Amino acid sequence: MAGHTSVGHTPRWHYVVTSAPESWEMALGDIQRADLSARIIESLAPGLFVVQSEFSPARLGDALWAQGVFVRHVFPILETVDCCSYDKAAIIQAATCLGRVLDPTKTVSVQTRVMPGVGMTPYDLNTPVAEALTDRGFAIDVKHPDQAVSILCGPSKAYVGASSVKDNLSDWAGGARRFAHDPQSVSRAEFKLLEAVELFSIALPKAGRALDLGAAPGGWTHILSDRGLQVVAVDPARLDDRVSEIGLVTHIRATVQVYLSRHVTGPEFDLIVNDMKMDAGLSARMLGECARLMKPDGASIMTLKLKAKHPHKQIKGAVQILSRHYRVVGLRQLFHNRREVTVYLRRRSLERS
Ligand SMILES: C[S@@+](CC[C@H](N)C(=O)[O-])C[C@H]1O[C@@H](n2cnc3c(N)ncnc32)[C@H](O)[C@@H]1O
Numbered sequence: 001m002a003g004h005t006s007v008g009h010t011p012r013w014h015y016v017v018t019s020a021p022e023s024w025e026m027a028l029g030d031i032q033r034a035d036l037s038a039r040i041i042e043s044l045a046p047g048l049f050v051v052q053s054e055f056s057p058a059r060l061g062d063a064l065w066a067q068g069v070f071v072r073h074v075f076p077i078l079e080t081v082d083c084c085s086y087d088k089a090a091i092i093q094a095a096t097c098l099g100r101v102l103d104p105t106k107t108v109s110v111q112t113r114v115m116p117g118v119g120m121t122p123y124d125l126n127t128p129v130a131e132a133l134t135d136r137g138f139a140i141d142v143k144h145p146d147q148a149v150s151i152l153c154g155p156s157k158a159y160v161g162a163s164s165v166k167d168n169l170s171d172w173a174g175g176a177r178r179f180a181h182d183p184q185s186v187s188r189a190e191f192k193l194l195e196a197v198e199l200f201s202i203a204l205p206k207a208g209r210a211l212d213l214g215a216a217p218g219g220w221t222h223i224l225s226d227r228g229l230q231v232v233a234v235d236p237a238r239l240d241d242r243v244s245e246i247g248l249v250t251h252i253r254a255t256v257q258v259y260l261s262r263h264v265t266g267p268e269f270d271l272i273v274n275d276m277k278m279d280a281g282l283s284a285r286m287l288g289e290c291a292r293l294m295k296p297d298g299a300s301i302m303t304l305k306l307k308a309k310h311p312h313k314q315i316k317g318a319v320q321i322l323s324r325h326y327r328v329v330g331l332r333q334l335f336h337n338r339r340e341v342t343v344y345l346r347r348r349s350l351e352r353s
Helices: 021-034 057-067 088-101 122-135 189-199 219-226 256-262 280-293 311-322
Strands: 005-007 010-018 039-045 048-053 073-076 079-082 108-114 147-153 157-164 209-213 230-234 249-252 269-274 294-305 326-332 340-347
Touching: 010 021, 010 057, 021 039, 021 048, 021 057, 021 311, 057 073, 057 157, 073 157, 079 088, 088 122, 088 147, 088 157, 108 122, 122 147, 189 219, 189 294, 189 326, 189 340, 209 219, 209 280, 219 230, 219 269, 256 280, 269 280, 280 294, 280 311, 280 326, 294 311, 311 326, 311 340
Parallel strands: 108 147, 209 230, 209 269, 230 249, 269 294
Antiparallel strands: 005 010, 010 048, 010 073, 039 048, 079 157, 147 157, 294 340, 326 340
């Protein structure tokens, strides 16, 4: 397989698609909503499959940015190499040759994933391919690349592609955004907020006030106060001592319903975040009620917790409620989301709410 194939006049592309293991059907649904002709041609592992589509990488990427939720990462297969367990040199050569489809004025990262049971590590391929691309004049940028050479090594085949990371939906191999462990962190939920800020390119306010709904044990509050925001943290549960002792943090030990019934001031918050463990529709309604507390140019980041059945219906219902007050700017199942999705919202102008 090299580049796309054509049957009649219809070009067909093959893509490696990655989602959370339990979300693969929804991820396929996302692609098929854009391109009705798309179909799975190989299932490699839960949440890892090869799809055939008539859409080019740029068109598929645009469609998934606009409407997709569950696809975490996608890359076009431009070459395959058989028996990859034995033939590192062939994979390195195939990946290096794909430099020809890349823009030499833009940065590139080599992103390798190796499936279990294959006798090599990503490092075995990343380093020689990156060195060969450097020799050809490419600037390597691992953290914020413009383009990626993507390699997935399966037990009998390596899939190799080259594309813009925007079309891939993520700067990271397979969309797996890992953060270094911070000994100061108070909950793993912190990674969700960090990932959302990065993926949706959110410019957090440098000062001002934030409201954190469902704040305990305090991971999100910790991040926001660390960035200089005064945080009102609402949760009936206890905050970690390291967070409750921060001077910028006020803990309201109550449910959001009680907080809203007592809190009657005008718009005062620049940012409202909501990670409440709550039905998605109810959580959206609560955030809707909070719109009156948000400044006109305010932003919000929330998670929607999903029940097993009909996730799209739950998302659609919540988005309808949110849309009365907010514009949905981003909606995605992040690498750090489990049975939930993350939504990035901006306040609609006040007269429309
Ligand atoms: C996933 S945890 C939040 C984790 C938090 N974002 C962090 O970074 O540490 C969900 C929280 O929602 C809170 N919660 C559930 N229902 C709530 C309600 N009605 N009002 C306020 N908080 C609520 C729970 O007490 C729980 O602490």
